[in-house]
Amino acid sequence: MLTKNTALAIVDDHPIVLEGLQRLLANVNGITITGCFTTGSAFISFLEENKVDVLLLDITLPDINGIELCKTIKEMSPATHVLALSNHSERSMILQMIQNGATGYLLKNISAEELIACIHEAMSGLITFSKAVREIMARPSVGELKSTPQLTKREKEILYLIAEGQTTPDIAQQLNLSPLTVETHRKNLIQKFQVRNVAALIKMASQQGLV
Template sequence: MSHQPYQLAILDDHPIVLEGLVRVLSGNGTFDIAGAFTTAKDFLVFLSNHPVDVVLLDIILPDSNGMDLCKIIKTTAPDTVVLALSNHDQRSAIMKMLENGASGYLLKNASIEELVNAINDALAGQLVFSDTIREIITRPAPDMAAAPALTAREQEILKLIASGITTKRIAEMLFLSKFTVENHRKNLLQKFGVKNVAGLIQAANNQGLLS
């Protein structure tokens, strides 16, 4: 079932950046620009009346920050995909965005092609990162606990999840039921003591389980 074009909203505190993004992302066929906003307040008013499929969100906004706003968006519109698009590459900001439900984190030096691909991948349910960001979040954190003991099947499923493959597809690939894969996913979250897939990937990376 095709769902096109997707509705895309952009939030950035610099009007000139907004204008540039609107211009380069318009008319690509996959998504329409639903709106461009410089404040969280204006966007939230808009969101309450207009469903949006994907939001490009800067971390710094005049009346809020991307981390808090991401949480509000995911609470009020859980199906909206949130992607951070920022110049900030502090690990803490990246992890907070992912913790609050973002589907990825891109730096503003991304090429248009990279940006469009990332939006499409995120809409398809994948986690997306600029290369620099992926490098930052996969660097081992110094204070990580010992890795939990995983079964061979759990290790296999963990690697597939980390590759951005959906539960349904993993089930098909491994000839398992979706229910079984979902159970493995829940067990993995529990074993690593994390709340979501982003946390799972970070923890597994920190313990060298994905290399």
Template sequence: MSKDNNIILAIVDDHPVVIEGIKALLRQEPDFGVSVSFTNGTDFLSFLKGNEVQVVLLDIMLPDINGIELCKEIKAQSPDTLVLALSNQVERSIILQVLQNGASGYVLKNASAEELLGCIRDVMNGEIAFSREVKEIMTRPSKTALKEIPTITKREKEILQLLAEGKTTAAIAEQLLLSPLTVDTHRRNLLQKFKVNNSAELIMAAVQQRLL
């Protein structure tokens, strides 16, 4: 199916006041282009079938669909759409679930306007983005985070740092004078050592272990 429009940013939140506040903020940032909004997940999924959306600000507490599951559905339907979770939920387990379902970041609704805009830009630049308070939540030691820290090589540490900066495999290979295949091999080894499934989980595990 061809896409009718290229929408840079969509807002999915069941609170009209939140939507209007974010829209007012985005109007000051012309580089974010057209934004659309939805008060439930079902309408957004229908819209996504016929339109390209670059970034979606997703409230994870919606009236019709669990936002964590909706994130997974969005990524299944449109893998290139970037999801930035926007929530009042501060539980580490919820943050991790959203990341595991494909989100590129997590911002608390009490974040400043500057923080939110910064996180949107980071996500659009291919980085994993968190508001300041979320970073603090994720770096607090938890029982599960206190397991043995994996031993990684100097090269793996370099690649881990560059992944955290949002660098692509090609960019890392160029910077470190390695082949993309070698970089991918190191990344797979890191995923195995940290017992995680993707780069977002890898970065969060590294943060928890104070390796970043």
């Protein structure tokens, strides 16, 4: 449950969004709106002098990226619960916000009831997502599943030969390269595919249709 003195602030560069959120939350028991800001720097100045329990934070701001701003806010005030409220539905952005200390991520198509419920969850110490975000997190997009590292022509050749089971000396002789160069390419491939070993590299490359 929200306490009567839950101080909530909003950062969004669209005045109409600020006005709408203020009206929406003005009469909610337990919430006191302590400030509305159109820039990140204005909020930072406010936070230096004031306690903020919950912050509704847009990611696209005129002076600072909201993801970086979230990190700064958590460093200044670890107790502040930052809830991203954004139109950006990219899985990578959601993860970056959580990694930078956000308590939740909400899309702007959220209903009033769901918004209030998410604020309650945040104040209870839970990581909270709007329904649309939960669906995004549960099902990665087709593009993400099919995304493949950008490989050079040489890397593709070596990847194919590795998948064929050839050793570093074999590959070096066939491509007229030094074993050290082949080994460097092998390490680069493992790094690009973000895997730990050659077996995982071959499996990932096979799943993505590269071998």
